[in-house]
Amino acid sequence: MVLLPEGYWIDSTEVTRGQYAAWRATITRAIINGQDAANCSWNETFIPDASCMRDRDACQGTNCENHPQVCVDWCDASAYCKGVGKRLCGKIGGGANAHADYAKASASQWYNACVSGSAANTYPYGKTYNATACNGANYGTALGTHATVAVGSLPSCQASAPYAGVYDLSGNVNEWEDSCDTDGQSDHCRLRGGYFSYVGDFLVCGLDDSSPRGYANYAIGFRCCAP
Numbered sequence: 001m002v003l004l005p006e007g008y009w010i011d012s013t014e015v016t017r018g019q020y021a022a023w024r025a026t027i028t029r030a031i032i033n034g035q036d037a038a039n040c041s042w043n044e045t046f047i048p049d050a051s052c053m054r055d056r057d058a059c060q061g062t063n064c065e066n067h068p069q070v071c072v073d074w075c076d077a078s079a080y081c082k083g084v085g086k087r088l089c090g091k092i093g094g095g096a097n098a099h100a101d102y103a104k105a106s107a108s109q110w111y112n113a114c115v116s117g118s119a120a121n122t123y124p125y126g127k128t129y130n131a132t133a134c135n136g137a138n139y140g141t142a143l144g145t146h147a148t149v150a151v152g153s154l155p156s157c158q159a160s161a162p163y164a165g166v167y168d169l170s171g172n173v174n175e176w177e178d179s180c181d182t183d184g185q186s187d188h189c190r191l192r193g194g195y196f197s198y199v200g201d202f203l204v205c206g207l208d209d210s211s212p213r214g215y216a217n218y219a220i221g222f223r224c225c226a227p
């Protein structure tokens with residue numbers, strides 16, 4: 001993790017498949033039963049959605065351990081972060097970030113890291129779009145494929161000190177945030193930063209995007225914060 005000037009820690013990368021699998025091997029019934037009753041009592045499993053994982057847009061084959069874990073719903077992401085002693089990134093100072101405050105650096109841990117705090121950048125690397133700095137569609141076109149890349153593999157996709165070392169806040173995969181409009185399975189939670197098929201304005205730190213809490217998709221992953 002990286003300690004930011006605002007006094008909280010954020011994962012340097014999206015959570016990988018390898019990390020998620022290692023945590024899943026420790027899961028007990030008590031952990032499933034111990035989920036947030038109001039929001040996640042419907043979530044019976046932390047197994048990534050099987051058909052989603054078979055999608056041709058999800059990494060296939062043997063070299064996917066360091067790719068972001070995708071095909072997990074918001075509750076899976078939240079449970080993972082809690083399980084490893086962190087929390088799904090939310091509000092600076094504690095708790096969920098208000099759904100309306102997605103572009104407020106003084107409130108959102110995720111957004112603050114992405115814009116480098118008071119520097120108020122538009123992208124992690126600066127104020128101007130760089131087509132190949134992060135894994136969006138322009139990068140993919142140069143690479144010859146639109147897909148996830150191993151987390152943290154693009155040194156150009158990070159900020160300068162003291163916000164350096166936090167990778168892929170723009171692109172690679174969308175990231176769940178602890179920022180939902182109301183409580184329950186069908187309510188909408190923030191997705192941050194866009195993914196590998198987006199370009200330009202869809203890869204900004206302040207992208208306004210959400211999905212239902214119970215949704216899982218090959219383009220959605222997450223990272224954790226602490227405290």
Ligand SMILES: [Ca+2]
Pocket residue numbers: 043044045046047073075076
């Ligand atoms: Ca689940």
Ligand SMILES: [Ca+2]
Pocket residue numbers: 014168169170171172173174175192193194
């Ligand atoms: Ca990302």
